[in-house]
Amino acid sequence: MLLMYGTPNTTAAQQVVNCRLYCDGRAVRDIDIEHLDEVPDAPGQLIWIGLYDPDEEVLAKVQKRFGLHELAIEDAHLAHQRPKLEVYGDTLFLVLHTARRQASEFAFGESHFFIGRGYVVTIRHGPSETFAAVRARCEAAPQMLRKGEDFILYALMDFVVDNYFPIIDAMEAEIEQIEDDIFSNRFTSDDIEKVFGLRRDLVALRHAVQPLQDICTRIMRFDVPLIDRDTYPYFRDVQDHAIKASQGLETLRENLGSALDAHLMLSSVKANEVMKKLAGWAAILAVPTAIAGIYGMNFKFMPELEWAWGYPATLAAIAGACGYLYYRFHKAGWL
Amino acid sequence: MLLMYGTPNTTAAQQVVNCRLYCDGRAVRDIDIEHLDEVPDAPGQLIWIGLYDPDEEVLAKVQKRFGLHELAIEDAHLAHQRPKLEVYGDTLFLVLHTARRQASEFAFGESHFFIGRGYVVTIRHGPSETFAAVRARCEAAPQMLRKGEDFILYALMDFVVDNYFPIIDAMEAEIEQIEDDIFSNRFTSDDIEKVFGLRRDLVALRHAVQPLQDICTRIMRFDVPLIDRDTYPYFRDVQDHAIKASQGLETLRENLGSALDAHLMLSSVKANEVMKKLAGWAAILAVPTAIAGIYGMNFKFMPELEWAWGYPATLAAIAGACGYLYYRFHKAGWL
């Protein structure tokens, strides 16, 4: 399922969710995006901006203030990027896919992160949880937030990855529902459409999750700017969860595949049983039709027709033949 | 689907689409290909030639002027090459496949690029968009064009790769049409032929797109001539789009596969339903035939035939048996 968002049509106010200045791990004040340019760089200082579906104007302000690369800004504006990490000089540009349950549907969004010396910019596109919880968690732990941009990056990635698991669990529940339907013989055309949608969602989520392993490996390479060695265990933890999510999805895919195989086998077994049952009854019913047909002929000289016991004897013969056939078919497991 | 072009039968004028001299990022004048030899090399100068299905004579002139390798010229003349990058001394020879929608068909062409110190030669074979747009874009940005041959190479590759996306979108639309047909029960033999053609086009486009990832990696290797480090981000961007196209195609292939699986399952479910319905009605209709057959026998002594209520009773018995069967089959979900 392709990502489900289109051209942004949010108002300027909606676009800037948050824009706050931090110093030594503590929030100092909110900044108006219009005056972003007027905030000078300073050691120990960090600007954390949260955007939602920003238009070119807003992005241009951010680009100008932090000197972001035109290609990265193009990506951030157009969205519909695959999960990836790009390094432009001292800036990291990270794209992640996010997943969310809306009503009974799975919806996929996209988040972009610019991380540079003294700033973090998050850009959300399409359906996704807000990062308010991440900001709150960071602000509540100044000693961690003081670690700098790399810790915020970890907190954001951790949040995105942790949000995959309820989705995977929901998918697992759906697959188990389908399995139950299959084994209790309640699998219908509607289930097939459900299976089909689920498969697409599994593929979409796999495409969201799988690149994270390489992205984490890459983040922990010595030549990536801004990432301190002492945050490596945290990114390893994100990676570990990404691998777990990835394997969970793979298992779901395999289980769905096995379930469909089982459905196929069950259908075939059942179709064979139905065919045998039908064939058996057709054979049994063909006997009276054939015998009665013979004694329905209008020949003048048919001695049996004259016999007093002809009729009951014929009935008995018919019943006997049918009974015998029934006995044989029953013994063979057809009826 | 193999590339759809054969031996060129274009006139000399058609073969040389464009041949222009640039100096410091600005167009100086058009050159007659016949007098190509007379233009001397000069620093900051660049000759950009655009050819279409050139014959051996035209190619020989270009080869002589720029000292191109005989094996590369052979490839450029015969066409039907796979996408690849060859390095002959100081010259890059690049082959890309192009895709285009013609009527409701997908058509594939081939473009060759020679890039050397002071020249760029593009050779198009078969159906493809002209590179006029690329030339116009470059001429409109002299500060970029001044970067030299590597920037033109980027602009050409970017153009080719960007042209894949409308094709992929069109394929996606066709697959969604097929899915709709499957789930709304309108899938016919014609759709199968369409699926078959689509699969071939997917394979052809995959073969066009997939090699681009390695080609870009190779272009960004330190030992490749002419490519400056500061254009690397641009080639990384081309690579990123190529990966996106590649994954999009992979997703289409998976979705088409799932859709066909769903069709198979639906067919089987439907065939089972039809079979049960048929079997049910056959059983119901076999009852009057068998009972009527018995009372159609011509035995002399059949007491029921004499009874005044024999006929209506038999009709009632038939109706009862049929009704009972209908009730049973209906309850079992067969009718």
Place this chain on the structure above:
Amino acid sequence: MLLMYGTPNTTAAQQVVNCRLYCDGRAVRDIDIEHLDEVPDAPGQLIWIGLYDPDEEVLAKVQKRFGLHELAIEDAHLAHQRPKLEVYGDTLFLVLHTARRQASEFAFGESHFFIGRGYVVTIRHGPSETFAAVRARCEAAPQMLRKGEDFILYALMDFVVDNYFPIIDAMEAEIEQIEDDIFSNRFTSDDIEKVFGLRRDLVALRHAVQPLQDICTRIMRFDVPLIDRDTYPYFRDVQDHAIKASQGLETLRENLGSALDAHLMLSSVKANEVMKKLAGWAAILAVPTAIAGIYGMNFKFMPELEWAWGYPATLAAIAGACGYLYYRFHKAGWL
């Protein structure tokens, strides 16, 4: 099949299975976990703690005494980790999946090991064999136990891996049972459900076994703390057994696949035979019905009806036609 354990609800006494101090390879005394903090470090000394589904309180004590990393403790508490080796400074954190047969079901558990200078902590979650046998084996061989923490790690891993083989053997027996059912024509819907469960168990066990190869390779890398070169052959042996288990599972998967393929082919052959038999008898029975129908018509002028031999001749004709058809079908192998 996902791991089958939930939130721990064991009492404190149940959680600490064992907590013993060793010196120079010999058990010195049991330690109360409450007083763990009071046991100082000393050369040649080793504390070996065995926990089962510990709560946060117990884990906190262990963490505090040995300085374990918060991320590892989080994993150890939440469980549901994939098999992995993490290195936190001087501490190894190892997760393995364990398998066990309960009644006729396969159940999967999880074991965590912390190995550091002077201590080994084992944590079991869900169904698994206790490590009492490993402890007994180690205590019975003081010259081995004196080798230190790495030897205990080997003994634990060896025990876990050895316990996979009876499970694999039991799975093999089940698959052979299924094969027998298939080839002796006793394969029913119940078997399909069994196959389905077995497939899931095979996947789960594969996920337990496969990571062990890489884990062993990693353990034997020079930069992993605590592991002496002279225990490498022991870890190579564990790895060898893990590979054997892995290949055994792969073979089972292939054999199960082949068996199902064979079932499919047999079903299809059988369905074809049934269809031919039915078709044959239907054709034979249609003949008397059609002929008798004709002579059951009530036309005034039907000369055959008047003939003395009409009836027996018709019977003979019917018998002849049926006999001929039977002969033909029998020769064609249909009946």
Place this chain on the structure above:
Amino acid sequence: MLLMYGTPNTTAAQQVVNCRLYCDGRAVRDIDIEHLDEVPDAPGQLIWIGLYDPDEEVLAKVQKRFGLHELAIEDAHLAHQRPKLEVYGDTLFLVLHTARRQASEFAFGESHFFIGRGYVVTIRHGPSETFAAVRARCEAAPQMLRKGEDFILYALMDFVVDNYFPIIDAMEAEIEQIEDDIFSNRFTSDDIEKVFGLRRDLVALRHAVQPLQDICTRIMRFDVPLIDRDTYPYFRDVQDHAIKASQGLETLRENLGSALDAHLMLSSVKANEVMKKLAGWAAILAVPTAIAGIYGMNFKFMPELEWAWGYPATLAAIAGACGYLYYRFHKAGWL
């Protein structure tokens, strides 16, 4: 399809196709293989021998003169080797599979090349084109032949690889024929046998072509004797053609697979249509049989039978019921 040649039973004269001495790129004279020993080594001199299915005696002479390794000679004598490059000291031993069309069948042969300082020995086994054309091409270009043994090796490999393409084209034509048969509904049991043979030929040709990529890479490694750097572009060209052939085969395999999938889907669609048509007509014909059966009963008191309009009314009822069913089935697309 295994290679189709057995023990050689050629005469001595047939075995030595050619044995010629070259000096500075020009043919000097033919050598009698019996006197091979008497030709001394000399700078700028080259002996090029062409053998066909040689026996041990002939091979022994060549081995003795050029000091070939016993294991390579064993391979060359037994044949049935896979495509490979072996380096024995200063000698290269190369095995290639050749393909040829004989009548309407594809036949596979094997060619062995010994290349050493001052000599080239070619050995053909089974069906293959002679290398006379290669020798002629080389003798016609003394400036190339002067480049030495590596150029001859290139010319031979180029010839073998170029000969794969007509075979691939012929296979493509056969697959297109099969596709046409499938979509125009003319696919029969004979086509299945053809598909089966084609699949085997595709596998055999793939086994011939695929190893060439690695062989070329290996030839261009700095530690391979005799190969000068300035012939690298030529071997890269051979490799490029090998990759193209390999991808062409892969595409054929995929297309054949798709075509068979399409056949399966078409068959299933068609079988469903036939079943519906049959079911429809069976239902329509069952109506007169059942109604007529009822009025064929011999009850004394059946008022309808006495009515003057009974018969035409019944006929009308039958016609009406049949017509109504036909209308319903037609609307449902069954008839």
Place this chain on the structure above:
Amino acid sequence: MLLMYGTPNTTAAQQVVNCRLYCDGRAVRDIDIEHLDEVPDAPGQLIWIGLYDPDEEVLAKVQKRFGLHELAIEDAHLAHQRPKLEVYGDTLFLVLHTARRQASEFAFGESHFFIGRGYVVTIRHGPSETFAAVRARCEAAPQMLRKGEDFILYALMDFVVDNYFPIIDAMEAEIEQIEDDIFSNRFTSDDIEKVFGLRRDLVALRHAVQPLQDICTRIMRFDVPLIDRDTYPYFRDVQDHAIKASQGLETLRENLGSALDAHLMLSSVKANEVMKKLAGWAAILAVPTAIAGIYGMNFKFMPELEWAWGYPATLAAIAGACGYLYYRFHKAGWL
């Protein structure tokens, strides 16, 4: 198919097949295994012991004399190892699977080799050819045997690998037999069981053959003890044959797969034909039944019944309708 041998129950005499002392490539004398300890090491001297299913006592003697590692001895005693090469200090421990044809079944055994400075120990488990032929070949070539332990290792491996080829040929013959059965329409349920067994044997043999490529690569690594550089071409030859065997098996697997695909397609084509034939005849026979049913009705006023030509006209109508249907079905290729 798992290896088919169990606990050894051979007598001591049977266990030691051979135990001989060699000096400078020549056999000196046989040694009693009981006095193995009394033979001192000496330069140029080599002890070659051949064991069959040895018990712990015999193995202990060998272990003591040559100082073999306990883990390797454990493997050698328990058997059921996968093919592998282990290096314990200066000793190589090699496990290979052997294949043999017994009656019409394929049987798999296991051979273990200990190779150290001055000794070679071979241990056979289960069905396999004896190594008497290898010993004889080596003793017949003292100049080769003088090369030492590595040459004996080569001779043993060469013997094992060469013995795979007759097995592969036999499997190929069986697959060809199955193909013949499929295409000549003689494929029955028994063949399915045969296919199933063959698939398992293919898997077992693949597991025997495939690891040999890596083992040979490993043997030729500079850090492996005892293997001289001048025996590398011999191990390369073994590797080459192993690759050939591996590819042969892969081809067999693919061909068997294609054959089964062909069987499936043929069955489906045939089932469709049978269905059409049946449907055709059922339609033709339903016509007289329906028409005759109508004229079998007992209405008083049925003018046709009174007509003199009613009966023949009806017969003619029936014959005409049936003939027309036959003509139509025949033209459509159904009958």
